[in-house]
Amino acid sequence: xxxxxxxxxxxxxxxxxxxxxxxxxxxxxxxxxxxxxxxxxxxxxxxxxxxxxxxxxxxxxxxxxxxxxxxxxxxxxxxxxxxxxxxxxxxxxxxxxxxxxxxxxxxxxxxxxxxxxxxxxxxxxxxxxxxxxxxxxxxxxxxxxxxxxxxxxxxxxxxxxxxxxxxxxxxxxxxxxxxxxxxxxxxxxxxxxxxxxxxxxxxxxxxxxxxxxxxxxxxxxxxxxxxxxxxxxxxxxxxxxxxxxxxxxxxxxxxxxxxxxxxxxxxxxxxxxxxxxxxxxxxxxxxxxxxxxxxxxxxxxxxxxxxxxxxxxxxxxxxxxxxxxxxxxxxxxxxxxxxxxxxxxxxxxxxxxxxxxxxxxxxxxxxxxxxxxxxxxxxxxxxxxxxxxxxxxxxxxxxxxxxxxxxxxxxxxxxxxxxxxxxxxxxxxxxxxxxxxxxxxxxxxxxxxxxxxxxxxxxxxxxxxxxxxxxxxxxxxxxxxxxxxxxxxxxxxxxxxxxxxxxxxxxxxxxxxxxxxxxxxxxxxxxxxxxxxxxxxxxxxxxxxxxxxxxxxxxxxxxxxxxxxxxxxxxxxxxxxxxxxxxxxxxxxxxxxxxxxxxxxxxx
Amino acid sequence: xxxxxxxxxxxxxxxxxxxxxxxxxxxxxxxxxxxxxxxxxxxxxxxxxxxxxxxxxxxxxxxxxxxxxxxxxxxxxxxxxxxxxxxxxxxxxxxxxxxxxxxxxxxxxxxxxxxxxxxxxxxxxxxxxxxxxxxxxxxxxxxxxxxxxxxxxxxxxxxxxxxxxxxxxxxxxxxxxxxxxxxxxxxxxxxxxxxxxxxxxxxxxxxxxxxxxxxxxxxxxxxxxxxxxxxxxxxxxxxxxxxxxxxxxxx
Amino acid sequence: xxxxxxxxxxxxxxxxxxxxxxxxxxxxxxxxxxxxxxxxxxxxxxxxxxxxxxxxxxxxxxxxxxxxxxxxxxxxxxxxxxxxxxxxxxxxxxxxxxxxxxxxxxxxxxxxxx
Numbered sequence: 001x002x003x004x005x006x007x008x009x010x011x012x013x014x015x016x017x018x019x020x021x022x023x024x025x026x027x028x029x030x031x032x033x034x035x036x037x038x039x040x041x042x043x044x045x046x047x048x049x050x051x052x053x054x055x056x057x058x059x060x061x062x063x064x065x066x067x068x069x070x071x072x073x074x075x076x077x078x079x080x081x082x083x084x085x086x087x088x089x090x091x092x093x094x095x096x097x098x099x100x101x102x103x104x105x106x107x108x109x110x111x112x113x114x115x116x117x118x119x120x121x122x123x124x125x126x127x128x129x130x131x132x133x134x135x136x137x138x139x140x141x142x143x144x145x146x147x148x149x150x151x152x153x154x155x156x157x158x159x160x161x162x163x164x165x166x167x168x169x170x171x172x173x174x175x176x177x178x179x180x181x182x183x184x185x186x187x188x189x190x191x192x193x194x195x196x197x198x199x200x201x202x203x204x205x206x207x208x209x210x211x212x213x214x215x216x217x218x219x220x221x222x223x224x225x226x227x228x229x230x231x232x233x234x235x236x237x238x239x240x241x242x243x244x245x246x247x248x249x250x251x252x253x254x255x256x257x258x259x260x261x262x263x264x265x266x267x268x269x270x271x272x273x274x275x276x277x278x279x280x281x282x283x284x285x286x287x288x289x290x291x292x293x294x295x296x297x298x299x300x301x302x303x304x305x306x307x308x309x310x311x312x313x314x315x316x317x318x319x320x321x322x323x324x325x326x327x328x329x330x331x332x333x334x335x336x337x338x339x340x341x342x343x344x345x346x347x348x349x350x351x352x353x354x355x356x357x358x359x360x361x362x363x364x365x366x367x368x369x370x371x372x373x374x375x376x377x378x379x380x381x382x383x384x385x386x387x388x389x390x391x392x393x394x395x396x397x398x399x400x401x402x403x404x405x406x407x408x409x410x411x412x413x414x415x416x417x418x419x420x421x422x423x424x425x426x427x428x429x430x431x432x433x434x435x436x437x438x439x440x441x442x443x444x445x446x447x448x449x450x451x452x453x454x455x456x457x458x459x460x461x462x463x464x465x466x467x468x469x470x471x472x473x474x475x476x477x478x479x480x481x482x483x484x485x486x487x488x489x490x491x492x493x494x495x496x497x498x499x500x501x502x503x504x505x506x507x508x509x510x511x512x513x514x515x516x517x518x519x520x521x522x523x524x525x526x527x528x529x530x531x532x533x534x535x536x537x538x539x540x541x542x543x544x545x546x547x548x549x550x551x552x553x554x555x556x557x558x559x560x561x562x563x564x565x566x567x568x569x570x571x572x573x574x575x576x577x578x579x580x581x582x583x584x585x586x587x588x589x590x591x592x593x594x595x596x597x598x599x600x601x602x603x604x
Numbered sequence: 605x606x607x608x609x610x611x612x613x614x615x616x617x618x619x620x621x622x623x624x625x626x627x628x629x630x631x632x633x634x635x636x637x638x639x640x641x642x643x644x645x646x647x648x649x650x651x652x653x654x655x656x657x658x659x660x661x662x663x664x665x666x667x668x669x670x671x672x673x674x675x676x677x678x679x680x681x682x683x684x685x686x687x688x689x690x691x692x693x694x695x696x697x698x699x700x701x702x703x704x705x706x707x708x709x710x711x712x713x714x715x716x717x718x719x720x721x722x723x724x725x726x727x728x729x730x731x732x733x734x735x736x737x738x739x740x741x742x743x744x745x746x747x748x749x750x751x752x753x754x755x756x757x758x759x760x761x762x763x764x765x766x767x768x769x770x771x772x773x774x775x776x777x778x779x780x781x782x783x784x785x786x787x788x789x790x791x792x793x794x795x796x797x798x799x800x801x802x803x804x805x806x807x808x809x810x811x812x813x814x815x816x817x818x819x820x821x822x823x824x825x826x827x828x829x830x831x832x833x834x835x836x837x838x839x840x841x842x843x844x845x846x847x848x849x850x851x852x853x854x855x
Numbered sequence: 856x857x858x859x860x861x862x863x864x865x866x867x868x869x870x871x872x873x874x875x876x877x878x879x880x881x882x883x884x885x886x887x888x889x890x891x892x893x894x895x896x897x898x899x900x901x902x903x904x905x906x907x908x909x910x911x912x913x914x915x916x917x918x919x920x921x922x923x924x925x926x927x928x929x930x931x932x933x934x935x936x937x938x939x940x941x942x943x944x945x946x947x948x949x950x951x952x953x954x955x956x957x958x959x960x961x962x963x964x965x966x967x968x969x
Contacts (some may be wrong), residue, residue: 005792005802012677013789019684020782023775061670062795063804070642074670110688117681124674132930136674139937143678146944147685156955160964162689163948167875170888170941177895177934178625178868185632185902188640190926203631210628576605581884581961582876583605586614589872593620600627614876618869625865629898634857636906643903643924647911650925651918659911659925660932668929675933682940689947741914746936813914839943846950 004059004076007044007086008124011037015116018109030109034116035097041123042090048083048127053491055079055498055515056508058129066510071191077129077265077509080495081334085257086126088338089250092345093119095471099242099352102468111151118144118246125254129509131180131266132190134258138176138222142169145251149239160579161238168231168584172221175592179214182207183266192265193509196502199270206600212267213599216259217592223255225319226289227591229312230577230584233296236308241352244304248311248348249341256318256337260330264502275325277602279409281595282323287417290316292573294424298544299574301363303351303432307344310387310425314340317402317421320414324405331496332401335482335489339394343386343479347429349472350379353464354436363435370439376464377437382476384433388426388541390534391526394482397489400530415533422537427544434549441549489524655809656739656818664744665824669803672824673788676831680785683835687778690842720762727755735829739818745828752829753836760844777837784831791820791827860901867894881949881959885942892938896931903927 014037018030051057056079064073097115121141128134146169150162184190186207187198199208217228224232232252236244263278271278293313300306314336321333351361353376360366389395399418406414434440482488497518498504507513576583605613633639646667650659654666664672731751738744795804810817867890874887903924911922949959956964 002796002802005796009789009792009802012673013786013793015677016680016782016786016789018782019680020779020786022778022782060801061803062666062668063799063801064667067645070645072642072645072667074668110684110691113684114681114688117677117684120677121674132668132933133671133674136671136678136933136937139941140674140678140681143681143685143937143941143944146941147681147688150689150948150951153689153691153951159948159951159955163881163945163952166941166945166948167884167888170938170945171872171875171891174868174891174895178898180930181895181898181902182628182632184640184899184927184930185638188638188642190642205631206627207629207631210624210631213624214628578605579964580605580610582878583610585872586605586610586617586876588617589621589876590613590617593617593624596624596627597620600624610876614873618872621872622865622869625868626862629861629865630858632861632902635860635901636857636904638903638905638924640903640924640926643926647922647925648918650911651913657912657914659913659922660928663925664929664932668926671929671933675936678937679940682944685944686947689944689951742910742912746932835940839947842947843950 002059003044003047004057004078004127005061007041007048007127008120010040010044011116011120011123015113015120018113018116022109025109027108030112031097031101033109034112035094037116038090038093038097038119041119042087042094045083045087045090045123048078049080049087052078052080052083053495056505058509058512069510071130071189071194071510074133075129075191075509076127077193077505078127079498079505081257081499082126082261084334084338084495085250085254086123088341089122089126089246090119092246092249092341095345095349095475096242096246098467098471099245099349100240102356102465103240114144114147118148122250122254126257129193130191131183131195131262134261135173135176135180138258139173141251141254142173142222145169145247148243149235149247151240151243152238155238157234158238161234164231164579164581164584165235167581168228168588169221171585171588172218172228174218175214175221176218179211179218182211182214186211191509192262193506195266196269196506197510199267202270204270208267208270209599209603210596212262212271212603213592213596215262217595219255219258220285220591220595221255221588223252223259223315223319224289224312225255225285225315226292226312227587227594229289229292230587232312233305233308233577234579236311237302237305241304241348241355244307245345245348248307249345252311252315253318253337253341256315256322256333260322260499263325264500265505266502268502271603274603278599279323279325281598281602283320283411283414285595286316286319286323287414288316289313289319290417290421292316294421295570295573296577297425298428298431298548299570300428303354303361303363303436304348306428306432307347307351310428311344313421313425314344317418320417321398321402321405324409324411325500326405326409327493327496327500328401328405328408330499331489331492332398332405334398334496335401335492336395336398339386339398339479339482342475342482343383343393343395346379346386346472346476346479347383349468349475350376350383353468353472356468357461357464358436363432363441367435367439367441371437373437373464375469376472377433379472379476380429380433380437382480384426384429384541386479387422387429388534388537389422390538391531392483393480394488395479396530396534397483397524397526399533400526401489403530403533404527419533419537419540423540423544426537426541427548430541430545431548434545487523490521493521493524494518651812654805654818654821655812656821657813658739658741658744660742661739661744661821661825662818665739665821666805666819669792669824672828673792673803676788676828677785679835680781680831683781683838686839686842690846717762720758724755724758724762727751727758731755731829731833735825736815736822738825739821740813740815745825746832748825749829749832750836752833753840756833756837757840777834777841779834780830781834781838784827784829784834787827787830788824791823794820860897860904864894864898864901867891867897879960879962881952881961882946884961885945885949888945889938889942892934895934899927899931899934
């Protein structure tokens with residue numbers, strides 16, 4: 001049975017039908033329909049995942065197959081990573097839908113409709129094999145996300161956050177569209193495999209480089225690579241927490257996936273000689289993103305902004321993995337994406353519990369409550385350990401694969417960036433744990449200002465409802481369990497090898513050829529160095545947390561001088577995140593220019 | 605960031621960006637020299653394959669119909685999004701239900717109102733014609749849907765904002781939008797059931813230039829027209845409600 | 856003439872971005888976003904043009920006439936619909952911004968910092 005079209009059509013149908021009978025629908029009917037449709041999508045994507053481990057699966061819409069070498073119709077070309085990402089998106093969607101049950105719903109079934117449309121956009125984006133089709137799904141996903149980010153429209157910041165999100169991402173999609181126009185002008189094709197075949201036939205000139213640059217820049221806006229990242233913290237701060245879970249765990253990673261997809265299955269053949277140059281540029285972009293994300297993460301008081309900057313930091317690490325353009329790097333990034341996605345989702349779930357019980361998301365305000373919420377605190381710490389990439393978490397495996405890949409390509413120094421970033425983010429999360437759940441930290445109880453509390457219903461509940469707790473626990477267990485599944489790394493390595501093998505993808509899509517067999521990778525065990533780096537990361541994280549919680553007690557001129565220097569370095573960066581849309585767009589334009597310039601030097 | 609710094613960053617960026625763009629555009633074939641095999645195949649296969657004379661309609665709704673399905677759903681999403689973003693949250697902000705003081709005619713001149721009202725019928729007919737003839741001539745669901753929306757908007761312009769008590773136009777417009785969107789997706793499923801692939805054109809193709817030709821393309825045009833009309837009316841209705849709120853003095 | 860349409864597209868993109876960055880009014884900002892959109896329409900349609908070819912509608916011409924590319928027409932149609940809907944969404948946000956902040960000036964909406 002052809003499940004690929006159903007994975008997209010079922011949520012769309014459900015959304016359409018819910019709206020058709022909108023005024024006669026009560027909330028719980030809409031919830032049931034939404035969850036049922038999402039579970040169906042999970043099933044379809046899982047089936048696709050199982051089927052594609054042995055090679056890509058192609059589906060032609062409208063019955064239009066290849067005609068004399070021209071791809072006439074729109075195709076889905078599903079490989080293991082696409083199916084895997086789609087499965088991750090749909091699983092996180094189930095969690096997000098369930099977590100929203102606690103929110104008071106004002107206008108059913110609109111929220112559920114938006115979520116179903118968002119899901120359809122994400123799944124279609126992962127499965128698509130046609131460049132314009134990818135763009136259209138990208139837009140569907142984005143428009144739904146804009147509306148979902150602004151869902152809590154009665155809060156002032158929601159308007160601004162959603163606006164910044166929408167304007168920057170729309171400019172990103174214009175960049176993608178310009179890139180598509182350039183590619184179409186050169187090749188006359190929109191099917192990715194056909195583009196891959198046609199591009200090397202033309203001259204290798206600026207158009208190729210610029211088209212890839214524009215496409216990559218547009219997707220980097222979605223992925224929030226520096227300097228396109230400014231919108232993300234604003235959007236995460238204002239979106240409802242279960243929606244943030246989806247954004248962090250699934251949406252940001254899709255940008256990185258897309259760049260990988262269009263490189264290997266589009267431009268790699270034509271620009272193959274310049275792969276080293278591309279690697280250099282993207283590794284540096286990844287390092288910059290990781291470090292900016294990590295440093296800004298530590299500086300945040302608002303716990304959702306903290307997690308937002310942590311997301312940016314990890315996107316940097318994923319980009320580094322992809323940028324290596326080798327099996328190790330890609331597999332490492334993929335394992336990291338899945339494991340980190342689950343871990344971050346658990347953290348957002350825990351943040352949602354804190355917000356529900358304490359009516360606040362500000363660490364300064366939450367500290368005033370003193371010790372409490374032990375189980376949620378335990379989940380929070382589990383998330384922090386996942387950030388620190390400790391064994392046996394899945395993130396540990398991802399990181400060790402990345403480290404091996406970096407060393408093999410001569411980028412061993414980047415391991416320092418990995419360690420520092422993980423230490424900063426894990427430390428920030430641990431510091432938050434100390435403040436929120438143990439009441440540690442500077443000051444003690446003091447009157448919180450107006451802006452630090454988020455308006456909710458009156459009266460904080462006494463117990464955490466199961467519907468908030470259980471999904472969070474399951475997500476945390478998932479982050480842990482991913483690292484314990486036997487054969488996982490080997491499976492990812494096999495899938496990564498296929499992902500990087502553009503020519504067999506082209507053969508499968510255009511000529512229906514079977515994918516070549518991949519010899520099974522030897523059983524993976526992380527090298528000793530990975531454990532050492534992990535221990536270093538944990539030590540760094542504990543140091544960061546301790547400094548954050550108790551640093552105010554260190555007196556003395558040296559400490560004061562260090563603090564002042566640190567603040568002078570960090571304050572300008574902080575000021576750049578001003579919330580002003582003009583600033584964000586200015587940096588976006590500068591970023592595209594920079595990326596284009598770097599590609600001009602590196603890819604010519 | 606200060607305004608000067610922002611402008612400086614932007615100026616530097618835009619010079620680089622412009623240079624990158626022009627460098628890339630220089631690689632395109634000269635204006636008028638494009639000869640893509642894909643486009644030419646579609647243009648000349650439309651009539652023989654689908655008996656529909658508008659190659660653009662066949663491309664939009666058949667060859668690349670899946671893109672159009674998603675595009676239609678994007679419009680749908682935006683309409684739902686506007687409803688969500690403009691929804692009233694607190695009880696005190698209820699949109700007023702037709703107290704006489706608020707109910708003023710939109711167009712103040714009597715002759716203007718007559719002309720506008722007289723135009724509603726022709727606009728409706730024009731919209732329907734464009735939707736239904738989409739596979740034969742330029743036009744189709746999107747274009748015709750906008751005209752249909754304009755026809756119904758003229759009702760507001762020629763009269764007063766309609767909020768008829770318990771039967772809110774929002775219900776009818778949302779139903780139209782949902783039925784149009786779901787209808788397209790369902791026809792696609794019909795493609796699987798009858799012909800084997802999602803969105804495969806499974807109805808008989810008829811004779812070229814007949815109204816009934818092109819298989820399911822006219823049906824898809826009608827679904828799209830319904831959806832576009834409904835979605836745009838939803839969006840308009842939401843903005844008009846905001847205007848009512850303003851008049852009530854709550855803004 | 857052969858590069859002019861592309862140059863127009865590039866200019867529209869750039870000038871629209873300038874408008875967005877220096878905007879003092881959200882509605883103006885959204886309209887500038889539309890200007891950037893129109894750059895993509897111009898580019899797409901310019902890419903697909905063929906000299907001495909006519910529209911790909913065969914209702915009144917023979918099927919062997921040379922016609923312009925119908926795919927860019929489809930792409931542009933999709934593009935127009937998509938971007939128009941984004942503008943609608945953004946305008947809704949602008950309405951809400953006016954209600955919340957009493958102003959449409961991005962410089963005065965400072966709720967999110969750091």
